[in-house]
Amino acid sequence: VLLGYEYQNDIYEIKKDLEKPYHPINCMASQPVVTSFMRCTLVNWLVKVNHELKFAPETAFLAVNLCDRFLQATPLAQDCLQLMATSALTVAAKMEECIVPGISELVAMCGGTYQPHHFRRMEVLMLSKLGFELYAPTTWFFITHLAMKAAESGSWDKRVVSLA
């Protein structure tokens, strides 16, 4: 029996209710410069960084949700894109992980393109644009939940989790 098993269904219900308010809708619509292709490159980069920092998959999914909701609310210049994604990953890590990369690490991660104060300002900007609403339900959550349900009924297939 898993730890916290008795709360599994409660958590699912809450996350299900929160799915809509946290779901980004047409997040690229108001972007004058940033294209879907750039976003795609960005997400690939984020996933790699997430892996390198040994973060849980949940953190990467959360970071992408934060990125998309930020893009939906704010027109962004192309040269700020990586800064924004890095901030999103840091915020996600602060919510999910025990160890969070320091700002000097972030500077190095972006190859020195941005200064430390850029990261601090972007973080505050992102938090205010998102109204501090950070516990977004992620695809990863739903997939693992369903996978566990499948495991209970004996139809567990490891490949299901890889779909996320």
Place this chain on the structure above:
Amino acid sequence: MQKYEKLEKIGEGTYGTVFKAKNRETQEIVALKRVRLDDDDEGVPSSALREICLLKELKHKNIVRLHDVLHSDKKLTLVFEHCDQDLKKYFDSLNGEIDPDIVKSFITQRSNRLSFSHCKHVIGRQQKYPSLALNESGELKLADFGLARAFGIPVRCYSAEVVTLWYRPPDVLFGAKLYNTSIDMWSAGCIFAVLKSVTQILFMGESEDEGQYTFTVFLNHEQSSLGEGEGEGQYKSTSLHLESTVHLSYSKYFSKIRHRRLNRLLICNPALRMSAEDAMTHSYFADLLPSLHNG
């Protein structure tokens, strides 16, 4: 910051300073928690982030209400509902006498809100009685969410450096990183004992080592005095006796039924510890008004 007029400093939270303040427009009294964002640190502290977004999700009468978040480049200000005193001050003013009914009411409110936040997948990790606040009408509010976090299923590894030492459960004290809601239930047991005995802390220790030591000695003592211990003295950080229950010799304060309840909260094995929902249905609360149960 023009909207609020600072009245006095109340104290220091997990991060930042807390002030009592007045809303200039509505004259409402609030508590302001200020987080400084200095140039040489790592941005917004994760404890502040978690506290803000958890409190945005948790709206309950036994949880302190977060009204607003004000921010600038240099600081973040959290605007909380103001509570008149914390439980520690309240006890100090009582001089060691407490009405059992008040204890019961407090315990119910605590269990109530624990059960609520556990269902909302939040573990508090910060149960201690100074962080429980009281308002004028005797409503108990949990005020400090600085260490709280949301948990998922399956539970992942979290930091073991949580919960004030005296309220830290043995599994976590000995280094367990895989824990969940049971961590709060142990602390709940400790606070329950504190409430009943009025300010007598159960497991006092100045450092982690000492905490482990106090705990070990306590268990050994209890086991040998009860004559049911096996292999006392083997309590090392690696070999935690998961089956043991902490037996309390607090008979002075506890009638049998309460004692039994406490025993179910202070169980070393986190998997066997009572859940917040079970606690709510315990016969100890049976004679309380139903209104207290729904909130």
